[in-house]
Amino acid sequence: MENFETIDSVCTYCGVGCDIAVHVKENKIQKIFAHKDGVVSQGKLCIKGKYGFDFVDSKERLRTPRIKKSFLDKNPAIKDAVASSLKDFDDIWYESDLDSATTAAAMKLKEIQEKYGQKSVASIGGARTSCESVYLFQKFTRHTLNSPHVDNCARVCHSPSLRGMKATIGEGAATNPYNDVYNCEFMIVIGSNTTEAHPIIANRIVEMAQKNDNLAVFDVREIKLHRFAKYKAIMPHEANLLVLNMIAYVIINEELYDENFIEERTKGFAEFKDKILNDPYANPKYFENIEGYEYLSKMIPKIAREYALKKSMIFWGLGITEHIDGSYAVMAITHLSLMTGNIGKAGTGLMPLRGQNNVQGACDMGMLPYYDPDYQTPKEVGLMTPQLVDEMLEGRIKAVLNIGEDLTHIHPNINKVDRAISNLELIMVQELFMTDITSKADIVIGVKSAYEKTGVYVNAMRRLHLSQPLVESDLPDDWEVIKLLDNKMGGNYAYKNSNEIWDEVREVAYRRFSGASYVRLQRHRKRGLQWPVHTEDTPILHQLDFRTDDGLGEFHYHQYKLRGMVEEIIDKNLTGYYLTTGRTIAMYNNAAQTKQTQSLLDKYDEDLLLVNDEDADDFKSERVILKTEYGETKPLKVKFTKKIEPKTLFVTFHYADSKVNALFGDRSDELILTAAFKSVKVEVINC
Numbered sequence: 001m002e003n004f005e006t007i008d009s010v011c012t013y014c015g016v017g018c019d020i021a022v023h024v025k026e027n028k029i030q031k032i033f034a035h036k037d038g039v040v041s042q043g044k045l046c047i048k049g050k051y052g053f054d055f056v057d058s059k060e061r062l063r064t065p066r067i068k069k070s071f072l073d074k075n076p077a078i079k080d081a082v083a084s085s086l087k088d089f090d091d092i093w094y095e096s097d098l099d100s101a102t103t104a105a106a107m108k109l110k111e112i113q114e115k116y117g118q119k120s121v122a123s124i125g126g127a128r129t130s131c132e133s134v135y136l137f138q139k140f141t142r143h144t145l146n147s148p149h150v151d152n153c154a155r156v157c158h159s160p161s162l163r164g165m166k167a168t169i170g171e172g173a174a175t176n177p178y179n180d181v182y183n184c185e186f187m188i189v190i191g192s193n194t195t196e197a198h199p200i201i202a203n204r205i206v207e208m209a210q211k212n213d214n215l216a217v218f219d220v221r222e223i224k225l226h227r228f229a230k231y232k233a234i235m236p237h238e239a240n241l242l243v244l245n246m247i248a249y250v251i252i253n254e255e256l257y258d259e260n261f262i263e264e265r266t267k268g269f270a271e272f273k274d275k276i277l278n279d280p281y282a283n284p285k286y287f288e289n290i291e292g293y294e295y296l297s298k299m300i301p302k303i304a305r306e307y308a309l310k311k312s313m314i315f316w317g318l319g320i321t322e323h324i325d326g327s328y329a330v331m332a333i334t335h336l337s338l339m340t341g342n343i344g345k346a347g348t349g350l351m352p353l354r355g356q357n358n359v360q361g362a363c364d365m366g367m368l369p370y371y372d373p374d375y376q377t378p379k380e381v382g383l384m385t386p387q388l389v390d391e392m393l394e395g396r397i398k399a400v401l402n403i404g405e406d407l408t409h410i411h412p413n414i415n416k417v418d419r420a421i422s423n424l425e426l427i428m429v430q431e432l433f434m435t436d437i438t439s440k441a442d443i444v445i446g447v448k449s450a451y452e453k454t455g456v457y458v459n460a461m462r463r464l465h466l467s468q469p470l471v472e473s474d475l476p477d478d479w480e481v482i483k484l485l486d487n488k489m490g491g492n493y494a495y496k497n498s499n500e501i502w503d504e505v506r507e508v509a510y511r512r513f514s515g516a517s518y519v520r521l522q523r524h525r526k527r528g529l530q531w532p533v534h535t536e537d538t539p540i541l542h543q544l545d546f547r548t549d550d551g552l553g554e555f556h557y558h559q560y561k562l563r564g565m566v567e568e569i570i571d572k573n574l575t576g577y578y579l580t581t582g583r584t585i586a587m588y589n590n591a592a593q594t595k596q597t598q599s600l601l602d603k604y605d606e607d608l609l610l611v612n613d614e615d616a617d618d619f620k621s622e623r624v625i626l627k628t629e630y631g632e633t634k635p636l637k638v639k640f641t642k643k644i645e646p647k648t649l650f651v652t653f654h655y656a657d658s659k660v661n662a663l664f665g666d667r668s669d670e671l672i673l674t675a676a677f678k679s680v681k682v683e684v685i686n687c
C-alpha cells in the first residue's frame with residue numbers, strides 16, 4: 001500500500017483500550033493494526049479492533065439530524081420554528097439540521113421543565129464518547145438544566161465494582177497495570193469470559209498460565225480460559241459470594257493471612273474473622289451437599305492456599321457484578337486481597353475488567369447520580385436508571401437526553417422500559433447509527449465516532465489516552481451538540497475545542513487529572529499515564545495507604561444467602577433451566593458498529609442459545625422461545641454443546657431483535673441496582 005499516513009490511536013471497542021496504528025489514505029481507514037511495542041496491545045488486536053472499522057464510512061451512518069413527524073405534529077409551535085429546515089425523509093422522519101434539531105430540543109425541554117419541574121429531565125449515556133463530552137453532558141444536566149439525574153451504562157455492568165471497592169479500599173478502579181500479570185505468581189479469574197470479552201488481557205493470562213501453571217478459573221460454564229487453568233472450577237449459578245467467602249474462610253481458618261498488613265493497613269478484621277468462622281455457608285465442606293459440585297470442597301482450599309501464600313491477582317467481570325449480591329461479592333474479593341496483603345505492590349491487586357472503551361472515564365467524569373466529577377459529593381443525589389424508568393412510568397420524568405446508550409436494548413425488563421419511554425414527551429439521542437432507542441426517539445443527531453475526533457479515554461487500568469482523529473468528518477462532536485443545546489437553554493458555554501474542556505476537567509477533577517495535559521498525554525502516548533496523574537502518574541494504587549477517609553482498608557462481612565440453583569440442588573428439586581448471558585468476541589454490545597463489518601457479521605449474525613447435549617429432549621425444535629413472567633425472546637437458534645452444564649443455558653444479547661433482555665425483571669444488585677443478568681430461571685417453548 002502506498003501514500004498512506006500512519007496515525008496512532010486507541011481501539012474504540014472494549015475497556016482494554018488497545019493502542020492501535022492506522023493506515024489512512026484519502027480520508028479513509030485502510031488498515032488497523034497493533035503497535036508491536038504497544039504497552040496495552042503488545043502487537044496483537046482482537047478481530048473487532050483489527051477489522052471492525054467499516055462503520056466509520058458506512059452508508060448507514062446518521063449524517064443528518066432527524067426529527068420525528070409525530071413529535072412535530074404534537075408540537076405545532078416547534079414545527080413552525082423549525083419548518084424551513086425540514087425535508088421529508090420517510091413516513092416517520094423529517095431530516096433537519098443541527099441548529100433546528102437543537103432548537104426543537106431546547107423548546108421542548110423548556111416547556112417540560114416549566115410544566116413538570118426541573119427534575120423531570122434526565123441524561124443517560126456517555127460511556128462510549130470522550131471524557132470531554134461526557135463531562136460536559138453531566139455538567140449541562142446538573143447546572144444548566146438543574147436536574148441531578150445523570151447515569152451511564154456502568155449501571156448495567158460495573159457499578160457494583162465501584163460500590164464494593166469504594167466501601168473497602170476507597171477507590172473503584174483497577175489497582176495495577178495489566179502487565180503485572182507477568183509479575184504475579186497466582187491468578188484467579190472469576191465471572192469473566194476473558195478470551196471473548198477482554199481478549200488482549202486474556203493473552204497475558206494464558207501466556208503466564210501456560211508457563212507457570214498458576215491459574216484458577218471460576219465460571220458457571222466451561223469457558224476457553226478453563227483449558228489453561230490448573231484449577232478448573234465450575235460453579236452453580238449465583239454462588240460467587242459463597243465461593244469467595246469460602247476462600248476467606250480457609251485463609252482465616254488455616255491462619256494464612258498477613259497479620260502485619262492487617263494490623264497496619266486495615267480495620268474490622270477481628271469482627272470479620274469471627275463472623276466468617278461462624279458462618280455455616282463459609283466452610284468449603286458445604287459443597288459436599290451440592291450434587292455435581294462436590295469436588296469444589298477440596299479444590300477451594302487449594303486455591304485459597306496458593307492465593308494467600310503467593311503474589312496473587314484477581315480478575316473479574318460481569319459474572320460477578322450482574323447478580324443481586326454483586327457489590328457484596330466485590331467486597332468479598334477485596335477482602336481476600338486485604339487479608340493477604342495482595343494489594344498495593346507489583347504482581348498483586350484487583351482487576352475489574354471494565355466493559356466500554358470509556359466507561360471508567362464516564363464514571364471519573366461524574367456521569368453517575370451519586371458522584372460529581374472526581375467522585376466528589378454532588379449538590380443533590382439523582383436517581384439511577386432503573387429508578388428513572390419507574391419515574392417515567394409514574395409520569396414524573398418527561399424527557400431523556402441520551403448519548404450512545406441503547407436504553408431499550410441493553411437494559412433489563414425491556415418491555416417495561418418500552419412502556420416507560422412511551423410516556424416521555426421528549427427523547428433526544430446522539431448516535432452513529434439508527435439503533436433500537438433511536439427508532440423510538442423524537443430527535444436523533446448523528447455525531448462523530450471515536451475515530452473522527454479528539455478526546456481523552458480512560459481504559460480499564462486507569463490509563464489515559466488522548467485519541468486523535470484518524471479521518472476528517474463534518475459531523476459534530478457530542479460536546480458540540482451539548483454546547484449548542486446549552487446556549488439555547490440560556491447557558492453560556494463558549495468552549496472552542498475539546499482541549500478547553502479537558503483543561504477545565506483537570507481543574508475540577510484535579511485529584512486524578514491535574515497533571516494530565518494534552519501536551520503531556522501526547523508526549524507519553526506510548527506508555528500512557530495512569531491516574532492519578534500529577535507530577536508523576538500512578539501505575540499501582542494503594543501502595544502506602546488506601547483511598548478511604550482514614551487510609552485504612554475495611555472489612556464488611558456479608559453472608560451468602562441461599563437461593564436459586566444452589567437451593568434447588570440441595571432440595572433435590574432442580575427442575576427448570578437457568579440462563580446466563582454474555583458476549584461473543586466478534587460482536588460488541590448492541591452490535592451497532594461491529595455489524596457494519598461483513599467479516600464480523602459472517603462470524604456471528606444472530607444470538608445463539610447454547611444447550612447441553614443431555615438436555616436435547618427438551619429442545620425438540622431448531623429454534624426455541626425462552627420465557628419468564630416479564631417477557632419472552634424471539635425464537636432463538638439452538639446450538640448443542642458439551643461445554644455447558646446440564647440445566648444451564650447461555651445466550652448472547654447482541655441483537656435487539658432477539659429480545660433477550662425481555663426475560664429479566666427488576667431483580668438487581670441490592671445496593672446499586674445493576675440487573676441480575678447472569679442468572680434467570682426460564683421456561684423453554686419449542687417452536
Ligand code: SF4
Pocket residue numbers: 011012013014015016017018044045046047048049050198199200201
Ligand atoms: Fe479493541 Fe478490546 Fe479487542 Fe483490544 S481487546 S482490540 S480494545 S476490542
